[in-house]
Amino acid sequence: xxxxxxxxxxxxxxxxxxxxxxxxxxxxxxxxxxxxxxxxxxxxxxxxxxxxxxxxxxxxxxxxxxxxxxxxxxxxxxxxxxxxxxxxxxxxxxxxxxxxxxxxxxxxxxxxxxxxxxxxxxxxxxxxxxxxxxxxxxxxxxxxxxxxxxxxxxxxxxxxxxxxxxxxxxxxxxxxxxxxxxxxxxxxxxxxxxxxxxxxxxxxxxxxxxxxxxxxxxxxxxxxxxxxxxxxxxxxxxxxxxxxxxxxxxxxxxxxxxxxxxxxxxxxxxxxxxxxxx
Ligand SMILES: [Zn+2]
Ligand SMILES: [Zn+2]
Numbered sequence: 001x002x003x004x005x006x007x008x009x010x011x012x013x014x015x016x017x018x019x020x021x022x023x024x025x026x027x028x029x030x031x032x033x034x035x036x037x038x039x040x041x042x043x044x045x046x047x048x049x050x051x052x053x054x055x056x057x058x059x060x061x062x063x064x065x066x067x068x069x070x071x072x073x074x075x076x077x078x079x080x081x082x083x084x085x086x087x088x089x090x091x092x093x094x095x096x097x098x099x100x101x102x103x104x105x106x107x108x109x110x111x112x113x114x115x116x117x118x119x120x121x122x123x124x125x126x127x128x129x130x131x132x133x134x135x136x137x138x139x140x141x142x143x144x145x146x147x148x149x150x151x152x153x154x155x156x157x158x159x160x161x162x163x164x165x166x167x168x169x170x171x172x173x174x175x176x177x178x179x180x181x182x183x184x185x186x187x188x189x190x191x192x193x194x195x196x197x198x199x200x201x202x203x204x205x206x207x208x209x210x211x212x213x214x215x216x217x218x219x220x221x222x223x224x225x226x227x228x229x230x231x232x233x234x235x236x237x238x239x240x241x242x243x244x245x246x247x248x249x250x251x252x253x254x255x256x257x258x259x260x261x262x263x264x265x266x267x268x269x270x271x272x273x274x275x276x277x278x
Contacts, residue, residue, distance in 0.1 A: 020116035020196050027112060033102035040101075041093055043203055044170055047210040051166035052082065054216060067216045069236045070163040085167045096174030097181060104185055117194040125197035126204065130249060133187040133205065138253040140183065141246040144176075154179070161213075164236050169209040208249050228252070237261045 029035055055078075058064040117125065144155040158172035170177065184205055188198040211222060212235040223231030230251050238245040244261035247253045254260040 016116035016119065016122060016196055023195070023199075024112055024114075031105060033098060033105050036101050036105070037093055037098045040097070040202070040206065041089075043206045044089075044167075044210065047207050048166040048169075051210070051214045051216065055082075055165070067218055069215055069217050069233050081165065082167055085161075085165075085171050089167070089170050092170075092172075092174050092177055096178050100178045100181060104182070112195060116196055122194065122197045122200065125191055125193045126201050128191045129187050129193060129197070129201040130204065130208075132191060133184055133201075134247055134249045135253065136183045136187060137180070137249075138247040140179065141248070142257075142259070145243060145246070159239060159242060162239060164213040164215050164232070164239050166210050166214045169206075169213040212248060230254075234261075 023030055054064055054067075058068075141155075144150045154173055154175045156173075158168075158176060161168040161171060172180075184202060188201060193201065208222075208229075212230065212232055214232050215236065217231070217233050221231055223229040223234070228250055230245065230247060230249060234245050234251070235248070238261065241261060244259045245254055246259055251260065
């Protein structure tokens with residue numbers, strides 16, 4: 001175990017070595033494209049489940065819908081919307097994600113390090129991955145909106161959801177899903193991530209995408225605790241305006257490039273109009 005991790009020294013239960021030993025013993029399983037694709041799909045569904053429950057419970061307790069960003073407090077739960085989206089995502093996993101995971105896995109080396117990363121190193125790698133992926137995504141997203149052919153062929157499918165909901169985070173064309181998966185894996189490779197850090201990064205990546213699309217502005221949302229994060233209201237504005245707020249997780253790139261959509265605070269929040277700043 002890396003002795004530089006004072007946190008792990010002080011709290012041995014936080015040490016990552018047992019987790020890493022467990023993963024290494026099941027190396028064949030974890031490196032299987034089918035397992036990786038199933039894990040990614042299951043994680044997405046898992047993170048979507050609380051919002052599915054909110055939609056279901058909102059039918060019974062209308063006060064829940066006051067947290068909906070679109071302000072549609074009288075609309076009943078749309079099971080058809082969730083099922084149609086789920087069917088599209090499953091088809092795209094089978095036809096696009098699974099083959100691309102197999103290809104990317106075959107291009108990667110099979111050797112794994114013996115030691116787990118220290119807690120500090122894992123945290124540093126995960127933060128670097130999030131910042132770098134946010135940068136790549138911002139550039140790619142901006143580019144897809146500025147080149148009409150790219151928008152029509154690659155990105156338009158993701159914009160079919162004018163009002164977002166959690167599952168819609170992965171409701172995109174095969175080309176876009178594969179491009180984002182390649183960006184995420186390329187980011188981890190550039191940072192030279194330890195596999196433990198990489199798994200956590202991919203999980204956080206999935207969670208933050210669901211958080212962006214969930215359609216609820218809840219009091220405990222991440223962007224309320226850490227204002228550097230963009231959040232669901234920020235990304236919903238992008239879906240409604242088809243421009244601006246291009247970054248997925250943080251606010252700094254849109255601020256730097258003047259592409260932030262600012263709300264008109266004089267109107268009710270759910271009716272607030274937005275316009276591109278700068
Ligand atoms: Zn989106
Ligand atoms: Zn877009």
